[in-house]
Amino acid sequence: GRWAAEERCWPPCCCWRRLRPGCKAPEHFSFAMPTNPIDQSEFPVGTSLKYECRPGYYRRRFSITCQNTLVWTSAENFCKRKSCQTPSDPVNGIVTIASDTNFGSRISYSCNRGHRLVGSPSAVCMLSGNNVFYFWQGEVLKIEPRVSCVKHTIYREATHSALRFYILIGVNL
Template identity: 35%
Template sequence: MSPAWRGARAVLRLLRGLTILLLLLCPQAVRSDCIPPPDVPNATPALEGRTSFPEKSIVTYKCNKDFVKIPGKQDAVICLTGNKWSPIAEFCNRSCDVPTRLLFAVLKQPYNRLSYFPEGCVVEYECRLGYTRNHSLSGKATCLQNFTWSKPDEFCNKKSCRNPGEIINGYINITTDILFGASIIFSCNTGYKLIGPSSSYCIVVGDTVDWSDPLPECKESSQTSKVTPTPQKPTTVNIPATQSQAVTRGTTTFRPETLSVGVSTIASGLVAGTIIIGTLILVRIFWDYGKSGSYYTREDNKAQNAMFHNLTVTPDASEVRLGKL
């Protein structure tokens, strides 16, 4: 072997060693990393601080504000061999929010599981329990151009509970109506006690509606006498004629036309009493004068005075004196 050939072989060994050394020191340069992921309309890649993307690296995108992922479309890329990313198409678009929630209806299947509602999308509702369908009105809503929902018709009506009936010795107060969600209140007549619930509600029972509680009973209260008392006839008393109406106090009724009799009776009593008192005073005066001396009167009154006061008349009937002459 010539010296020149031996020198060439030594150089090849040296180059092989340098190659192995480079592979150990710079592995990423050999593996051909991908460049940063591509831009996608209306979406942003979730890099999480990464700056290098080796082969088989996966990057996922998130839709920007006011945009929603289109169901079934890819939202991630993979770094392939040869420093290339896997292809990705636009997958974010504008969408209406979740369809309007209705008090009387819910979304039909499968609309209640969707999250993407593009312009022109139509959803359909069905009545909730406790309501019945009005087929003359539409049960649909549409995502409009401004990405708001059209206002649905009120296409469901409340179901009606049955007639609650009647309570013996009581009554039922229907506050509004007897439709689904309504309430009724029970009460008893005076002298009776409520036994059972005081109210009931029209609720869903199976696939229809009915009252939540049965009717109560009204039983006679133990404090109420079973014998009805005989009503007393009112007593009337007169009041002045200026009073135009009767005034009732307790069991006594005052009437204007009867008071004058009582007033006249009182006035008559006062006059009689005055006469009697005056007569007694005159008797006392005459008695005092009789004790103190003789009575000198006119001739036509002497006999009457003698008889009234038990006096003695003189023989010539000229005067009267006390006692015997």
């Protein structure tokens, strides 16, 4: 007879990959980052990876774990966006809040009738250190009256003339 070649696994540290499937590397989260670099493409069942919330979110550490179903536990409810103060309406204008005042959200400005906006019509809730604030995109916002027209009186009869040695340019009424 013949001897069948014995399948060996080398190096021993990595044999679990052949013996038992694991979870693929977890997805990238916009709200959190791993506390240690993830340098593997597959992880054995039961592996836990530690994360912390990114700036702009309330800082909190949490873990996700590779389950028997080869799916990572959810990370969705751990990081909550910080919130900017609710902006007040500018004089002669209004603020429109599209969804909320949380980190990353946008507000827009508009003017009351008879006024015009000088500067950016919107602002975004941005990060400054560990704090969030509304960041003005463009110039500082101002709302000012539109240029008003002065009522002009038109006379039915008018005459224009030029002094001697001067030339009248235009139409002589």
